Amino acid sequence: MRLENKVALITGGNSGIGLATARLFVAEGARVAITGRNQETLDAAARELGPDVLVLKADVNDPEAVGRAVEATVARFGRLDVLFANAGISGFTPVGKTSLASFQDILNTNLTSVFFTVQAAVPHLNDGASVVLNGSVLAVLGARGYSAYAASKAGVRAMARVMAAELSPRRIRVNVVTPGAAQTPIWSAAAPTPEALAALEQRLARGIPLGRLGEADEIAKTVLFLASDDASNIQAAELVVDGGATGAP
Numbered sequence: 001m002r003l004e005n006k007v008a009l010i011t012g013g014n015s016g017i018g019l020a021t022a023r024l025f026v027a028e029g030a031r032v033a034i035t036g037r038n039q040e041t042l043d044a045a046a047r048e049l050g051p052d053v054l055v056l057k058a059d060v061n062d063p064e065a066v067g068r069a070v071e072a073t074v075a076r077f078g079r080l081d082v083l084f085a086n087a088g089i090s091g092f093t094p095v096g097k098t099s100l101a102s103f104q105d106i107l108n109t110n111l112t113s114v115f116f117t118v119q120a121a122v123p124h125l126n127d128g129a130s131v132v133l134n135g136s137v138l139a140v141l142g143a144r145g146y147s148a149y150a151a152s153k154a155g156v157r158a159m160a161r162v163m164a165a166e167l168s169p170r171r172i173r174v175n176v177v178t179p180g181a182a183q184t185p186i187w188s189a190a191a192p193t194p195e196a197l198a199a200l201e202q203r204l205a206r207g208i209p210l211g212r213l214g215e216a217d218e219i220a221k222t223v224l225f226l227a228s229d230d231a232s233n234i235q236a237a238e239l240v241v242d243g244g245a246t247g248a249p
């Protein structure tokens with residue numbers, strides 16, 4: 001029970017990595033609140049995770065909604081020990097074919113909202129709390145057509161170090177989990193049919209030394225580690241979960 005007596009808030013907890021993390025946190029004894037936008041998947045997550053999990057509809061691009069979600073979490077559970085700023089979107093933004101609105105949507109959702117989610121949580125976080133931000137290997141690898149996404153995640157990476165410095169006096173740890181390609185619904189926009197998804201996964205797997213995409217559970221286990229007291233001296237770090245995509249020559 002590595003999160004016994006801890007309270008955690010997970011943005012984007014109704015799908016993929018966020019949902020896998022919510023499941024694991026509950027199993028490890030945490031009291032958990034999740035946010036998301038999609039009512040159908042929020043309802044499904046509520047049914048799966050049970051009545052002890054607080055399920056909140058909140059768009060991370062709406063700072064007031066995020067503030068209300070943080071306050072609702074503290075009102076329900078009385079404290080806040082862990083924030084997993086996980087919500088994010090992908091999107092194809094090739095140079096020459098991308099509108100300002102679609103570029104900004106990715107920057108806002110993946111970067112600006114992370115800043116304001118942490119800002120909303122900070123007054124409520126206990127001293128010694130853990131903040132985990134969700135990055136991406138594309139912050140360093142890049143990928144053709146993914147300028148906005150890569151820039152947003154590079155921003156998360158840079159921002160985490162600054163936040164860690166600012167929050168260290170309160171012993172609040174800020175770290176980044178950096179997934180490589182992992183099997184979650186985020187790929188459905190790039191590959192709308194099962195055949196296209198299988199072909200995309202095969203192509204992605206060829207660039208990964210371990211030869212396969214990651215699984216949401218594998219990333220959730222890393223988030224659990226960073227969130228728990230097992231990582232009590234880990235600050236401003238980045239833990240990469242990518243099957244060797246960035247590390248192995």
Ligand code: NDP
Pocket residue numbers: 011012013014015016017018035036037038039041058059060061086087088089090109134135136137178179180181182183184185186187
């Ligand atoms: P999913 O699409 O399964 O999950 C994305 C989550 O973010 C959903 O819960 C979604 O909720 C939420 N979300 C998106 N936009 C908003 C918004 N404006 N307000 C509130 N919630 C929002 O994908 P993943 O689980 O893969 O993605 C989680 C994180 O992992 C992202 O930050 C992504 O960039 C990162 N990542 C994923 C990788 C992968 O290969 N899967 C690789 C590297 C990083 P809703 O559906 O309700 O909008």
